[in-house]
Amino acid sequence: MKADLLYEGKAKRVHEAKDQPGKLVLSYKNDATAFNGKKKATFSGKGRLNNEISSRIFRLLHDYGTETHFIKQLNETEQLVQQTEIIPLEVVVRNQASGSITGRLGLDENTQFNPPIIELFYKNDELGDPLINDDHALVLSDVTGNELKEIKEKALEINHQLQKVFQTINITLVDFKIEFGRLASGCIVLADEISPDTCRLWDITTQEKLDKDVFRQGTGDLLAVYREILKRLEEIS
Ligand code: UDP
Numbered sequence: 339m340k341a342d343l344l345y346e347g348k349a350k351r352v353h354e355a356k357d358q359p360g361k362l363v364l365s366y367k368n369d370a371t372a373f374n375g376k377k378k379a380t381f382s383g384k385g386r387l388n389n390e391i392s393s394r395i396f397r398l399l400h401d402y403g404t405e406t407h408f409i410k411q412l413n414e415t416e417q418l419v420q421q422t423e424i425i426p427l428e429v430v431v432r433n434q435a436s437g438s439i440t441g442r443l444g445l446d447e448n449t450q451f452n453p454p455i456i457e458l459f460y461k462n463d464e465l466g467d468p469l470i471n472d473d474h475a476l477v478l479s480d481v482t483g484n485e486l487k488e489i490k491e492k493a494l495e496i497n498h499q500l501q502k503v504f505q506t507i508n509i510t511l512v513d514f515k516i517e518f519g520r521l522a523s524g525c526i527v528l529a530d531e532i533s534p535d536t537c538r539l540w541d542i543t544t545q546e547k548l549d550k551d552v553f554r555q556g557t558g559d560l561l562a563v564y565r566e567i568l569k570r571l572e573e574i575s
Contacts (some may be wrong), residue, residue, distance in 0.1 A: 340355065340363045340491075341353060341354040341355065341356045342354050342359075344362070347372045348365050348367075348369060348375060349369060349388070349535055350365060350366055351364075352364055352365075353365065353367050355418060358418075360522060361418055361420060361458065362418070362419050362420075363412065363416050363418060364389075364416065364419055364531075365394075365416045366384075366416070366531075367384070368385045369381075369513075370383055370384060370550065370560060372554040373554070374463065374467065374540070377554070379553065381561050383561055384560065384561065384564065385436040386414045386415050387561070387564040387568055388531065388533040388534070388563060388564070389411065389415050389416065389417060390411075390414075391532075391533045391564070391567055391571060393410075393411040393417055394571045394572075395500070395503070395532045395533075396528075396569070398499070398503055399528065399532075399575065402499045404492070405528065406527050407419040407421075407422050407521075419529070421526075422520055422529050423519060423520045424461075424518075424530070425479050425481060425495050425518045425520060425526070426460060426461040426462065426478065426479050427458050427461060427475055427478075427479055427481075427489070427517070427518070428458070428459040428460075428517060429456065429457075429517065429518065430458075430517050431456055431493050431496075431497045431514055431517045432451050432455045432456075432513040432514060433450070433451055433454050433456065433497070433501070433510075433512060433513060434449060434450050434513070435447055435448065436512050436513060437538065438511065439457070445501065454494065454497055456494070457469060458475050460474065461517070472486055480520075481526075483539070485526060492518070492528065496516060496528065497511070497514075497559050500514065500532070500537075503574070505542075506574055507571065507573065507574060508541060508542045508543060509539050509540065509541060509548065509570070510539070510540045510541075510542050511537060511538075511539065511564075512537075512538035512539070512540055513537070513538045514536055514537035514538070515536045515537075516528060516530065516532065516536070517520060517529050517530035533564075534548060534550055534564050535550050536548075537549055538551060547563070548563045548564075548566055548567055549563065
């Protein structure tokens with residue numbers, strides 16, 4: 339199913355799909371990293387959990403009408419996707435304050451954002467993924483002003499859909515990061531992954547953190563909380 343390795347990131351490998359031009363195989367790794375790669379560990383089974391979780395979320399988003407790169411889950415750790423050229427912007431949507439925004443703007447954790455806040459970060463490890471504004475995004479990526487507007491509208495719509503999904507499984511979607519890619523046709527679609535690596539997910543009843551913050555902060559068992567997210571998603575997908 340796989341051919342040449344095109345790219346290896348912190349959490350996934352990207353191969354060309356064998357005999358299927360224009361399609362890629364994403365292979366989820368067991369590695370976890372935080373603080374721009376400064377903290378690292380391997381968790382046996384994490385790749386399977388994130389592949390299962392992200393595949394389910396992308397299927398749900400597809401059912402809601404969101405265009406994505408996702409084609410199908412191939413096996414425990416791999417999925418087939420449309421090849422895109424990733425737009426080097428990390429689009430973060432925040433419904434309440436947590437993580438980097440609290441220190442940067444002096445906000446208390448839990449400050450509610452209604453409407454949600456969108457932040458753009460330039461996807462560049464060497465620069466530490468800096469926060470940028472729209473004008474910077476137009477210089478640093480090949481998107482047009484209208485496409486940037488479209489990306490932000492899509493991000494808010496995805497937030498709306500994900501909030502509904504997570505609410506039904508008793509989880510608050512605090513914030514998340516998404517990436518978009520350009521298909522050969524020129525269309526921009528949701529790409530990359532959506533998983534507890536890329537979202538902040540808090541149990542509504544107990545406020546327990548069910549995401550990568552347990553690893554970042556060393557406060558819990560990463561595999562146990564990722565398993566819990568998958569178990570709840572299995573109830574609805
Ligand atoms: N995030 C991500 N990859 C990154 C940076 C952030 O997936 O390289 C996610 C993170 O999990 C959280 C949201 O984006 O759900 C906002 O992250 P924040 O800016 O607060 O950064 P952090 O505190 O994670 O460094």
